[in-house]
Amino acid sequence: MTLSVDDVKRVANLARIEISEEESKQMLIQLSGIFSLIEQMQAVDTSHIEPMSHAQDMIQRLREDVVIESDQHVLFQSIAPQVEAGLYLVPKVIE
Amino acid sequence: MQWEIVIGLEVHAQLSTRSKIFSGASTAYGAQPNTQACGIDIALPGVLPVLNYSAVERAIKFGLAVGATINSPSVFARKNYFYPDLPKGYQISQFELPVVQGGSIRIQVENAEKTIRLTRAHLEEDAGKSLHEDFHGMSGIDLNRAGTPLLEIVSEPDMRSSAEAAAYAKALHTLVRWIGICDGNMQEGSFRCDANVSVRPRGTEKLGTRCEIKNLNSFRFLEKAIDFEARRQIEILEDGGSIRQETRLYDANRDETRTMRSKEEAHDYRYFPDPDLLPLSISKEWIEQVKAMLPELPEARRNRYIEDFGLSSYDASVLTATREIADYFENTVKQLSAQAKLCANWIMGEVSGRLNKENIEITHCPVSPAQLAALLARISDGTISGKSAKDVFDSMWQGEQGGDADAIITAKGLKQISDDNEIEKLIDEVLAAHPQQVADYRSGKEKAFNSLVGQVMKATKGKANPAQVNTILKQKLLK
CATH class of the missing domain: 1.10.10.410 (Arc Repressor Mutant, subunit A)
Structure with a gap:
């Protein structure tokens, strides 16, 4: 699979990462390197191996359904740039 | 040309757990902003999600109630997008291997039965709320809802009219409340519908381009929005145009749908398994345990009312609209089994009417099923007329004579002369x-x-x- 500079820019935009023209060219080289690594790995026959969704072969532990957290919003909001009436304020967002 | 409307529904049912899906913060509705958003919910660095047992149990319950497969292992995935009410920059959801796969729901439309297949139902967390009222040109963010457990129930595109879509949504709404996994409160957003609508020439197989209509918070709006959207698409196609795949919002005030965002600029969610959560394993024993907890389901009860009591399909549906109504009916008819139709008529008529008028839940009905049965027994044995029974019922409602029908009949001298x-x-x-x-x-x-x-x-x-x-x-x- 070959990547283009446009692919790099699109992914950067989706991840909200600002990169310059120069950086995207650099990134293209690095990402293409990763893709060629993946291609090499695809030479390994994995047909008899069950896919894993996690690197560790363990199962999820579950929590009992009880409320254990208390209200700490004043503490949490002490580092927020702007708050009002208990709300975090952010630049206006309307789709 | 004859057009066929094709509809699939996505329903978000908020699961009625006490705490959130991945944290120990409360899910109670209506708290002051951000007082129920803990470090995990607001995504402070270094926190880890831990899955809520009861959220999983409710999902299993749903899966068993619709005859679906319960996947084990089931896997959580990150759905990546940026929005201020989503603190982590991703929503923990499920992509491959949802908890519930397949299953179906029976609906009744105009006396015909139909089966709607389900694609899947997966667990995910809700986002916070953005308030766009004016905060000096800024938006306010309340993260209390962030992390609330949701079951997203996705149907196959099996519905062919807005009436079928509403019947399906209502059947689902009845079911989730019946099995006690969701309170179904639509005003508070506990049960939200999105509709995927497309049209195609009748008789053809290929699906048309679909539009998704978001956040339909009543069954009436769901029907109206689908009707509007289908008309809009048909008009475009008949004028030689083509449908653009997009997300649309229904505006109830103007009874129309309008573009929210088009798919060209649509989010590419880049799903991948969440490394913070290990695969969820659901044992056979657990499934059996949940199965044993399931009550008799609405469809089974409905059929039983038709067969055992000779009720019409319509009456049986009304009486199984909620488990509470069905229980009330059953407790009444238990004491007057030969008069099921009379019990049904009174519960659907006088009792429901009075409850609606005074905005009381049937569980708080001032006239108990036993008291109602005592009154109805006096109609069926000819002691009083149906007309005076209404007066007696009114007195019982007010609590006269301790709600005893016979005492009221005697006190008011309402006994019919039948000699x-x-x-x-x-x-x-x-x-x-x-x-x-x-x-x-x-x-x-x-x-x-x-x-x-x-x-x-x-x-x-x-x-x-x-x-x-x-x-x-x-x-x-x-x-």
Whole structure:
């Protein structure tokens, strides 16, 4: 699979990462390197191996359904740039 | 050209757990902003999600109720997008291997039954709320809702009309409340519908380009939005245009849908398994345990009411709209089993009407099923007329005589006169007092008969059985 500079820019935009023209060219080289690594790995026959969704072969532990957290919003909001009436304020967002 | 509408629904049901899906913060509705958003919910660095047992259990319950496969392992994935009410920059959801796969729901539309297949139902966390009222040109963010457990229930595109879509949404709404996994409160957003709508020439197989209509928070809006959207698409196609795949919002005030965002700029969510959560394993024992907890389901009860009590399909549906109504009906009919139809009529009529009017839940009905059954028994044995039963019911509602029907009937003197001799005596008196009407009737004036019935009823102060009066009066006049 070959990547283009446009692919790099699109992914950067989706991840909200600002990169310059120069950086995207650099990134293209690095990402293409990763893709060629993946291609090499695809030479390994994995047909008899069950896919894993996690690197560790363990199962999820579950929590009992009880409320254990208390209200700490004043503490949490002490580092927020702007708050009002208990709300975090952010630049206006309307789709 | 004849068009066919194709609809699939995505429903977000908020699971009625006490705490959030991945944290120990409360899910109670209506708290002050951000007082129920803990470090995990607001995504402070270094926190880890831990899955809520009860959220998983509710998902399993749903899966079993719709005859689906419960996947084990089931996997959580990150759905990546940026929005201020999503603190982590991703929503923990499921992509491959959702907890619930497949299953189906039966619906009734215009006396026909239909099966709607489910694609899947997966667990995910809700986002926070953005408030766009003016905060000096800024938006306010309340993260109380962030991390609330949701079950997203996705149907196959099996519905062909807005009526079918509404019937399906209602059946689902009944079911989630029935099995106790969601309170179904649509005003508070506990049950939200999105509809995928497309149209195609009738008789063709290929699906048309679809539009998704977001956040339909009532069944009526769901129907209206689908009707509008289908008309819009048909008009475009008939004018030679083509449909653009997009997300649209329904505006109830203007009864129309409009573009929210088009798919060209649509989010590429880049799903991948969440490394913070290990695969979820659901044992056979757990599934069996949940199965044992399931109550008799609405469809089974509905069919039982039709078979055992001879109720119509419509009556059986109304009485199984919620588990509480069904229980009330069943507790009433238990004491008056030969009169199921009478019980059904009263519960759907007088009882429901009064509850609606006074905005009371049936679980808080002032007249208990046993008290209602005692009243209805007096109608069926002819002690009182249906009309005076309504007066008795009213007194019972007010709590007179401790809600005892017999005591009220006696106190008010509402007992019907059903003794033939007594009625005959009264009729003789009336006939003697109104010779003109008797002569009129005998000379062929039918109207005179009604006037005589009226006189008799007046003489009995309305306590005679009208059918009995009719019969006896007719016999007497024929002599």
